[in-house]
Amino acid sequence: MARLTKLPWILGEQQWLDLLAVARDEPVRNRVMLALAYDAALRREELCSLRTDDLDPAHRTLRIRAETTKTRRERVVPYSVATGVLMSDYLTHRATISRARGPLFLSESRRNYGQPLTLWTWSKVIRRVALAADLPRFSTHTTRHLCLTDLARMGWELHAIASFAGHRSTESTLTYIHLSGRDLAEKLNQGMQQIHSREAVASGAAASGEPWQYYDLGHGWCTYTFFEQCQHRMACARCDFCTPKESSKGQLLEAKDNLRKMLANIPLTDDERAAVDDGQTALDKLLERLADIPTPAGPTPSQIGAPATLLQVIDLTTRTRSCRSGEPC
Incomplete structure (x- = not known):
């Protein structure tokens, strides 16, 4: 029974x-x-x-x-x-x-x-x-x-x-x-964000191929849907999924402090945690290890040839948010 x-x-x-x-x-x-x-x-x-x-x-x-x-x-x-x-x-x-x-x-x-x-x-x-x-x-x-x-x-x-x-x-x-009901309220809030994002797609906002969902990286946006699974998420190789911001100057000077603000619901690997805690030396090792690992767009950082960027991850955002003047959406 x-x-x-x-x-x-x-x-x-x-x-x-x-x-x-x-x-x-x-x-x-x-x-x-x-x-x-x-x-x-x-x-x-x-x-x-x-x-x-x-x-x-x-x-x-x-x-x-x-x-x-x-x-x-x-x-x-x-x-x-x-x-x-x-x-x-x-x-x-x-x-x-x-x-x-x-x-x-x-x-x-x-x-x-x-x-x-x-x-x-x-x-x-x-x-x-x-x-x-x-x-x-x-x-x-x-x-x-x-x-x-x-x-x-x-x-x-x-x-x-x-x-x-x-x-x-x-x-x-x-x-x-x-x-x-606190846990249900948090899940509802997260779920509603996803629903609104999908509504943006259904309404044709993404019909032209523009991204409808992205992570704010501080210096730009990552439009890769499975960002949490990306091995380059803390050392961005500027692949085709990365859309830079015009206001990126000066962001890199605050990179180490920004990393400490990474969302808690994204678990870090040992190498990523070392990059946060141990600074540039650990970061260099992380970048070296990722040099020949393909980005979500396909090419490796070595093939792209652009320097990797230490990230700040702020939040998962949707295309329904209004864009600031002069910034890509």
Whole structure:
């Protein structure tokens, strides 16, 4: 039988506001716990196990002890200014219950007054708030899902989110990247560029044989469709696929700095990396090795007879972009 894999449920913007509206009437302890659960993406046990000495109000951070975590990894996480205000109010209130150091969140029920708040009690609080907000799917773990998804939407790197969440492996973190839709948005953007390029071809923009897709090399354009596979991509031999710019003077003086800006999604060979890191000596070796290797247009650099040019690769661009005055398109 096929196994179904579903993404965690998270709230929409209005649902979150509805929940906060209900939580506003809760005691200060419950409000600060809900705020911390979101700010620091805390699991239920991590939240309920916090102690007074885990708190650093001066820097607005929490120490999540290894023994309270699912992965047995200690971490330090921040919380917001607004949560800091709530925390100050709660600490003042807590002093009326107990001044002893120890568990941060205490029960205020008649039966367990002053005792550490249990996981079950916190679950009941969240269940009551969720039903009052008409959000029956909301649980103690939903705030964690929402926080990590928001971090992914904000562009946090995968490993940074994993470290913040206390994940042992980034495989768990990928769930939130997918849930945020960030990876799909990037792929959509890349795909739309290709679609627009193909539309330029279909509309007849390339009917005269002019290129419809090219890489901006700084000193010119490479119109070779499979640029990423070209062995001369970092040492351009000025083959027939290369269209020079009139504004190329002075570009070569910045060649080494330009190379460091090469697109990260084009993996470099060891020789190419050496050309970036080690300068002219390594570049000369790269040019010597490529001297008799055919360019995409056919002839080798030796046959062309033109000096190779160290490149800056800026981006994959399309013919639909407007051209500057005096520059070929």
